[in-house]
Amino acid sequence: MKPPTLRIPDMTTAPLGIRTPDQRLRVFVSSTLKELAEERKSTRSAVERLHLAPVMFELGARPHPPRELYRAYLAQSDVFVGLYWERYGWVAPGETVSGLEDEYILAPALPKLIYIKETAGEREPRLGELLNQIREDDTASFKYFSTARELAVLVEGDLATLLAERFDQSRRTETAPSSAPAPTPAPARQEARRLPVPLTELIGRQTEVEALERMIGVDGARLVTVTGPGGIGKSRLAIDVASRLSGEFAGGTYFVDLAAVHDPLLVVNAIADALGIRDAGDTPLKAKVIGALRSRKMLLLLDNFEQIIDAADTVSELLVEAPQLHLLLTSRTLLRLSAERGFEVGPLELPALSGRASLAEVIAAPAVALFVERVHSVKPDFEVTESNYIAIGKICVALDGVPLALELAAARVRLLPPAAMLARLNRRLPLLEGGPRDLPVRQQTLRRTIEWSTQLLNAQEKNLLSALGVFDGAFSLEAVEAVAAMTAEAPETMPTDILTLLGRLVDNSLVRQEDRGEHAYFSMLSTVKEYALEELQRAGTLEYLRRRHADYFVALATAASGQLLGAQQGRWVEQLGHDRDNLRSAVRYLLDKNDLRAATRFAWSLYIYWWVDGNRGEVVGWMQEVLDAGARDGAKLDGLARAIALYYTCAISFWQDPDDRVVPGLTESAELFHEEGDAAGEALALVSLALAMLVARTPDPPRAEQVMERSLKLFSDSGNLWGQAMALVTMGRVELLQQRTTEALERFRRSLALARQVSDELGEGVALNHLGWASLFLGDRDAARNAFSESLILSARLAHGEGIAYGLEGFVAVAAAGGDVDTAGALLGASECLRELNGIYNAGSFSFHSSFVEQLRGPATAQQFEAARTAGRALTSAEAVDLALRV
Template sequence: MNPSTGGIRTPDQRLRAFVSSTLKELAPERRAARVAVERLHLAPVMFELGARPHPPRDLYRAYLEQSDVFVGLYWEAYGWVAPTETVSGLEDEYNLSTRLPKLIYIKESAGAREPRLDVLLDRIRNDDGASFKYFSTPQQLRKLLGDDLATLLAERFDLSRRSSFPSPDRPRATGPDTGAIPAPLTSLIGRDKELLAVEAMLRSDSVRLVTLTGPGGIGKSRLAIGVAKLLNERVQGEVAFVDLAPVQDAALVPNAIAQALGVRDTGDETLLEKLTTALRQRRMLIVVDNFEQVLDAATTLTSLLRAAPTLKFLVTSRTLLRVSGEHAYEVGPLALPGPAARLDAAELIASPSVALFVERVRAVKPDFELTAENKDAVAAICRELDGVPLALELAAARIRTLPPAAMLARLDRRLPLLSAGAKDLPPRQQTLRRTIEWSTQLLEPDEKRLLALLGVFAGGFSLEAAEFVAGDAAHADPLTSLGILVDNSLVRQQDCEGRSHFSMLATVREYALEQLEASGTFEAIRARHAEYFVELAERIEFDLEGAHQREWVSRLNDDRDNLRAAVRFLLDHDDWDTAARFAWNLFIFWWVGGLLGEVRGWMEEVLAAKDAHSDRTRAIALYFTRSITLWQDPNEWVVPALTESAELFHRVHDRSGEGLSLISVALALLADEKPDPAHADEALLKSLELFREQGDGWGEAMALVTLGRVALMDQKIHRAVHRFQESLSLARDRHEELGTAIALHHLGWAKLVAGSIDEARDAFNESLATSAKLGHAEGVAYGLEGLIAIAAARREIQRAGRLLRAAEALRKQTGLYNAASFSFHQRYLAPILAGDDASALEAARTEGRDMSMDDVVAFALAGNAP
């Protein structure tokens, strides 16, 4: 809710609910509404003059202007209309409430409502900005209003926390990859000096790489997030966050950076080249967290810094990167308290380590207070733990069962016993290790066992995945044990689109992996981890082709690192068949997510294997390695390989696989310097027949849309439109968004070529919106290019220029810049570029430079009416 400014405010500055109703007939209901509003500690603005004769309009308009929620109560009376007015005060109040969220309650009527009230209620029912409910009694109204206000406040609070992200009903242009700065769950305590020092370093033109060093758990990541947020507020430019915790292979660091930036690995050039293109002209700070395990990738950062002059990196690592241009900043522990005996509780809590400990304690025990009785023990705990933030957090999680004095006694007793381990580590890291081990010593055996098993997950994990991996190894209910690990701050839980997702700090995961390896079951658990994701892929293969497509794309994005780990396990164990089947089952996800380049690399390993693999595995590997490169590689290499893929699929009776390979054969024939539409059409008709025999609606839709492309190339516009509409109908019947967006995009071009500009605009508009919701960046780029052509055809120069800039930037920044394009927008721009409006187009193209991708989508989807 937007804070109001002006003259009328409640004394305590609470949010205000303006209650509009006739006065006498709804007196009991007004009292019920007042109770509902006040119970939520909001301020009711009742305006007791009501809608009676001669309402002081300036007064109630002022109250409305200063209110935050509009509550309308209606029964049978419309209210009196003053001689100089055309509507009653009741309707006037509603008319003036346009900027406010509106909660409307209509009392059931046994008699007849006044005619003008019926007209007003019809308007309200058709108002998308108002919710309305019916009620019978004042008690029922009180409950309805109380519940609705609570829900509204929760929604508005959630939106305010996510103000930098698109709203739920606003399509996203970049999908779920964008490396937004994580929203910290806790405040940054005791780091003011460090925050300002690191910020000053990064604001210097001569500093482009800063490394925050220190042991695990010292607070490097939290400080880096704080610096990033500070710079994001104070300095123009973009900020992105890259978490390397799940990355163990230095070769995968470009993939992690690309994922955070939304750069797609489409396989047409190296990912480092794509990143260079995406970053070359961007003013950006990239925070790279947990670099110590991939130090060999330091040259990747320096390579990008050399290529992109306005790029900077803020890196967290337990050790220095030791590359040229690096500026180091060591992060130390939080300041410790002085002698507690000399300080009262208020003075003691000014110590950063004590302040952090007390804040974390209150998260699990809200009524905790630092008192004269417990202050000595709290100060001693902070000193025992050397002011290491993670150690303080882990200890604080135990406060519900261990008061400070008891906790201190256990720490005194445990630490000497644990001091024999890891003596070669720095003292502060020994402290953290001891604290983690101390925290686990207080767990039951099943909980310890589960913690070790969870170390196998890369990134995060779902409850279902944890239960599967635990399997027979967990004698207790994994859900119960997982809840205890969350309670003890060893595992973190967050809600992700209505489902729970869990993760561990890199330091805790490292400890868990050590325990798993020590148990002798590491490889067996890795195999079970891979088995879970292989089975998941088989289970959801057809869901990815239907109404649940967007949901599964989102969920699989959460598990990208686990999917990579599963493939890596299969390849390392020469399980070529399972690796190929796994890749094939998730084909749509790799496509939408822009990960086909990675899949191509995996399948090249399969083809290079010396030991034999099945015909189907070779068919899949040939498809992934050749279909991705058909736009770049000569046909004498691509077409035979894809033809072999189709033949191998035929041999193993995989009709859908054969049909998909034939589509790629056709596309390769069309992409040749001398296109061969006739043979492409022949391959596509065979493909269409195979899909129909198999009852494969998704494949049939893809074949139809490609047949339409052939027809369009042959200038057979009517046939092309028919094919595209057939494809669209199939996709819509299946509620499948990728196919819908593809068919609409092609239909848009066919309609535009035919001269039906309005129909083309509608098709491009819907295609863009659908792609944005799905997070399919390639589809967004195509949608923008279609709307560029519409704007150019209408001579909307400024709009065409801004959209052109946006489409070019999106292709560069997402790694799609050199991707094959089924787009003719340059043809429609050519007359403008050759005429008097060329300079105006270029000016508008420059003007659109600073639009975010989400703003671009919003701009593109607005104002498309003739």
């Protein structure tokens, strides 16, 4: 298909006068009638919007007018517009050509704008001959189009350009000497309507619009490049901003569509076309363009610049030669020019789907607002209700808030209600098809959009993009280098210079980069990830790369294991938190492959991380799978694997049926660790066994104390200081329950000293929290407050949700003991909410603040306390910590 062009017809033989509004210019529209009925309607509307007069047979003539009639029509017309598709048209008796061709032949002196509709079928042979004749005619401009709506935009824009050209020539003809050559035409002022007219409202981009307006209109940035992946809405945003800024540019605001331009040398031609500048060959076209731009304050919107990025030098030259020119570009990658200011467009804001999210809060999210608005365009009676709003919110989250994905999904609501659509979103790309016909073909399905975005990549860049599909969530440069590096097993598919190639993917907006602490992390949209996985499956390398992915994160977990109990604990917890999704993915792979030995040891090496990060409950689910698999085939589950699996499934939920399941399970776990020669594992299992005995239906502190003596000895004999600190805290808790507070205080102090000796902030926080309770029970409120403060600060630094909740509850008691009803109530509400939202359970036997709270529920303070408690539930975790530390 020949790329669209706009050649301004030679006006030397055409009339130059411009009619006033009461003598409007007439536009003759030539086409077959029935075949292009919708296109004729849209063309008529476009002509009338410019206050011109359409000349069309359906406005008064019979279907097949004689030659004399359309000759008379043509004689009265000023512009010829020809519309062609597949049919040549009817040949009247006695004639050798159809009326369609005859109309073209009879209009030699008129400027001619020709529009050819794209077809998947075949054109009639004689029409093909006519179109070949038109293509060779230098007095005719021609473009291709797909839809009636697209045609209307083209006709309106081209007619406006043509009339501006005629006006400029007629004005100069009146003043220029007859012997002087006609100067290069300069573009006349063009209004905002010359920009594409969006058919829908821009939703959820107010912040971006204001920022771009400020960059160009206030800060005076002359080159702004709007970047982002395909389907993110770069063009729509830029058009809206250009429209808003049109009044700031006396020289006009122009739209240059570069989607069909693949040769950097043709950028100047595209700009010239948009400005109405002819390339007659008399002067270099670039010189003409610069001449037209040099003295005008003008804004050019260059859309889809990414495939001609090598034309950056041309952009730089235009900015130098035309000091009042401003350029707004959309591209998947930056131009890397010194004058350039980049503006990255991200996904729309997503709804917060917490347990407290209301219908009003969900539909207020920009992503949901766009989705619902687009649904209404295909299903006007659609309603957001209490029964479907959560599913709608989850759809938007699953699609990452990408506007094109949301629009394509919305089109499916005619067939699938939200809940059914959500169930199918595990395979997004097949679902997201059938977009609006007036979108570019590449955007009518999300797969095409992604494929179009990869066309600029070389083979190694494409291979790396596919390899990244094995990662979940954010991933580090180190992980990419380890997983996707060249190996002897698959040298032909793995890229070598990872950093450079990854940079190219970031530049092309297929991968996003962000700094997290000292490390660079990367991520992909879920739809791009799905595309990458499909490419791996097609290439047959998916299994190989998933294995490498799992091997890398198993090795990372092994390295972390030795560092999670020392001075580097905070750093490793933070890093593992960044890698959380990939850690989960690695475990999932091992379980799916029935590699139970590797899965359990992986989970065990990250014990401290799961605890601090609050993910131990998730580990329970994995370990239950291990036990279930072992029950099916005991030979595949060795003693250590079963010991670990039993520990996790029982120790994490020691308050649930301890007599019937937990105590027996932990007893077996300790015995299996003993048989495997793992003293630390046995000792840790005994700690949890003692805790389970404390919350049994009939608590047994003496027996728990005996178990803890055994645990402490195991830790001591092996020189495990961290374990000794944990054992001492548990022993002190046993003593607190027996009201031996002074002995408990001493245990907590020894535990704190050991934790500090190994620089274990988690252990310090646990010991300090217990030290605070012992001090409070002994009547030393100042010592309690200081201990709770240190504990809370450490927990907040580690982002340890459970530790924060315990710390807030300590301050509930301190505030209650001091008669501060409002603070005690607010902190209780905040801690309760934190536990609920994060799934942090607190066994009744471990809750020391309850007795202090009961003192405030008497007749005198109950109402005040409950009001404060309700208000406290609205506090964020950080606000609650700040309030506690001010007690």
